[in-house]
Amino acid sequence: MKTLKFCFIICIALIFTQCEQDNELLDSGNVDSIDNATKEKIAKLGFDIEKYPVLKDGEYFTVEGDINIPASYLEILDQEGVSKQRRVANIVSCEEIKFITVFNNLPTSTARNAVNLAIQNWNNIDKCDINFVPTGNINIAEIIISNGPLVNAIGRGTFPSGGRPGKFIRLDLNQFSNLGFAEWRTVIEHEIGHNIGFAHTDGSGENGTPVPGEILIVGTPTNDPNSIMNSGGGGPLPRKQTGDDRRAARLMYNTSFSGRLCN
Secondary structure: OOOOOOOOOOOOOOOOEEOOOOOOEEOOOOOEOOOHHHHHHHHHOOOOOOOOOOEEEOOEEEEOOOEEEEHHHHHHHHHHOOHHHOOOOOOOOOOHHHOEEEEEOOOOHHHHHHHHHHHHHHHOOOOOOOOEEEOOOHHHOOEEEEEOOOOOOOEEOOOOEOOEOOOEEEEOHHHHOOOOHHHHHHHHHHHHHHHOOOOOOOOOOHHHOOOOOOOOOOOOOOOOOOOOOOOOOOOOOOOOOOHHHHHHHHHHHOOOOOOOOOO
16 A cells, blocks of 8 residues: 655755866765664655655755655654645746756766656646756756766656755666666656656555645546656556546646646
8 A cells, every 4th residue: 555645745855065176976885774763654654654764964855766855844744733734835936937947967978868758748738837948057057957866766857946946867877777768768758757846646645645744736537557657657658648647747837828837
């Protein structure tokens, strides 16, 4: 049985170190041990800590493979309780979604081309204002995609905060050696989805039913077995955006639609 998932997750990227010579972003790869009391808190929020071990790197916890939350968030929950946050959905603002600069810091041409195609697929959704714009200037980039070591995941995105997209996407290219171009593109496209506010499609309750506090997008099914936003265990690669993935994107980010979810 799948555990309940708490909808309000502030997903913040792990710290990257910028190389002065080539701007390559790397992380330390250090993983700290986690005490049982903390694991219990995370499990009570609905995360699967059996299938996906909880990791800690500095001030962040990694849950379900490719989602990061700050350690301080657990302290806030202890102080305030979870009920105040259960219906909050932190996605990109309507204006911000129209122009999101992306710095592609991947070292190989294949990886860089996979990013370009993944961005193009998001940009080409009909009647949707998602617009990623590549930039060669890391200092103005709103999303930075780079290579770095990961544990229990080959890619990791960051949820939005303050109406802006998540800042970082990390890919572990050492683990991509057995994947073809289409698989690379799938992983990158999936992580980009996290950075603009999409959670895992297969993250609902048992048999795809909604769970308390989870905000499902009206007009889409509770279960889409082929969704690009399914978790790592949600089907074989490669995958493409389904009609329901695109419908969800339009409902969130068609800024001409009065019932849109972005503000």
